[in-house]
Amino acid sequence: MSEELRSRAKKWPKGNHYEDFVLGHVYHHHWGRTLNDGDNSLFSTLTLSFNPLYFNADYARAHGHGGVVLNPMLVFLTVFGLSVEDLSEAGGLFLGVDDLKFHRTVYPGETLSARSTVLEKRESASRPEGGIVSWHTEGYNSRGELVIDFRRTNLVTKRNAQP
Secondary structure, eight states: OOHHHHHHOOOOOOSOOGGGOOTTOEEEEEEEEEOOHHHHHHHHHHTTOOOGGGTOHHHHHHTTOSSOOOOHHHHHHHHHHHHHHHHTTTOOOEEEEEEEEEOSOOOTTOEEEEEEEEEEEEEOSSOTTEEEEEEEEEEEOTTSOEEEEEEEEEEEEOTTOOO
């Protein structure tokens, strides 16, 4: 990259900081994501998830499904991923997921969307450059039915934090 180009480049700020989060605020995460058979097969293979429900339509039908079922961990990670831009893209440590619940089976071709509500926030006692924020994230199918929800917590960087 040329020095001239480098000198004109501007760092584009990403994500929200600790000060931006307000208790009770709801983030409607944009885009959504349609998951297909290829997504499901690749994810299940790469994670060694060899449950035949995820890749054998005859087996899935014999067990009461209309066809292959999306791997629930793919559903979880997709909904989680939809929330990153709004909740944690500015940086900070991931502190965990609690109360993960799967409410409905999801099938290939389904489009998932997500929203998150700010539940708690507090200053960090051990890391003054950040605060701890928890959200309740919900994932919905294209019919608006709740398919998954969980509580997620991160250490979120403060706006003017020094590394």
